[in-house]
Amino acid sequence: MRPIVSGLLIFTLLYLAVDILVKSNSFGLFNSTIKLTLFGDEEQFIEPLSQASFLEFIHTEIFFIMMILLTLSAVYARVSHKKSFSLWIINAVLLNSLVSLIALAFSYYSSPLLINLYVVTFFFWHILAFYMATCSLWSLNFAKSI
Amino acid sequence: MLLASSILIFNEKIGFSVQSVLEYYQGNEDKFITAKSTSGILKIILPHIFVFGLFIMVILHFKVFTKSRNSQVFHFIIYGAFILGLLELFTPLLIIQGFVFFAYVKIAVFFLFEFLMLYVFWILFKSIVYD
Numbered sequence: 001m002r003p004i005v006s007g008l009l010i011f012t013l014l015y016l017a018v019d020i021l022v023k024s025n026s027f028g029l030f031n032s033t034i035k036l037t038l039f040g041d042e043e044q045f046i047e048p049l050s051q052a053s054f055l056e057f058i059h060t061e062i063f064f065i066m067m068i069l070l071t072l073s074a075v076y077a078r079v080s081h082k083k084s085f086s087l088w089i090i091n092a093v094l095l096n097s098l099v100s101l102i103a104l105a106f107s108y109y110s111s112p113l114l115i116n117l118y119v120v121t122f123f124f125w126h127i128l129a130f131y132m133a134t135c136s137l138w139s140l141n142f143a144k145s146i
Numbered sequence: 147m148l149l150a151s152s153i154l155i156f157n158e159k160i161g162f163s164v165q166s167v168l169e170y171y172q173g174n175e176d177k178f179i180t181a182k183s184t185s186g187i188l189k190i191i192l193p194h195i196f197v198f199g200l201f202i203m204v205i206l207h208f209k210v211f212t213k214s215r216n217s218q219v220f221h222f223i224i225y226g227a228f229i230l231g232l233l234e235l236f237t238p239l240l241i242i243q244g245f246v247f248f249a250y251v252k253i254a255v256f257f258l259f260e261f262l263m264l265y266v267f268w269i270l271f272k273s274i275v276y277d
Binding site for chain 2: 051052055056058059062063066067070098101102
């Protein structure tokens with residue numbers, strides 16, 4: 001089972017890294033670029049993102065985040081040594097990802113100010129997920145006992 | 147959120163009337179809507195086949211931890227969810243063949259699937275809070 005779970009965790013780490021790379025090249029990672037993608041810019045002749053495209057984007061994001069964090073949390077909860085600490089981490093990663101998705105939806109439909117909240121929670125959940133995957137890999141392969 | 151976004155996408159891209167479903171799949175020359183091809187629909191349903199199976203499995207496997215895991219209703223929900231998922235995926239192929247009836251099926255199945263999943267979520271939340 002160890003190589004299978006290790007493989008899954010390596011793929012999860014790759015996903016997290018590539019997700020940031022793809023977002024930096026397409027959707028944007030920070031306030032100004034995300035605002036440009038969502039609302040466009042008349043001076044630069046950049047079209048705003050259509051509602052259909054935005055819905056497709058957030059629809060796939062919800063599914064992928066749900067699946068990634070579900071599998072990662074299951075592995076991390078199983079292999080982590082500090083149970084109460086791992087519970088905090090799992091709750092934090094799930095809450096941050098949930099807030100990031102809600103903030104993104106509200107920033108598109110109501111207030112662009114919420115893009116800042118999206119950016120902060122987006123990075124938070126990526127960092128936490130990265131930590132969870134790395135810790136799980138370490139516990140699986142290098143720790144003395146699980 | 148996934149269910150809510152799917153309702154919004156359905157409303158935005160297709161629409162909830164039989165006429166709009168038929169127009170989306172069979173096209174409408176007056177409105178310059180091109181008809182969907184079989185390969186175009188297959189491209190959409192290919193990732194959804196995997197996603198539907200995984201989503202239903204992930205959500206329903208939590209029911210094992212509830213008190214209703216051995217009930218007849220649970221078995222009905224399992225079969226119901228997978229059958230509704232299959233119908234939801236493959237009715238567009240029948241709509242483009244000219245079967246108007248399946249436009250009704252598409253809309254009905256979409257809502258039935260959403261309600262079934264909401265019912266499962268309600269059972270799961272109830273179990274988390276009270277059991």
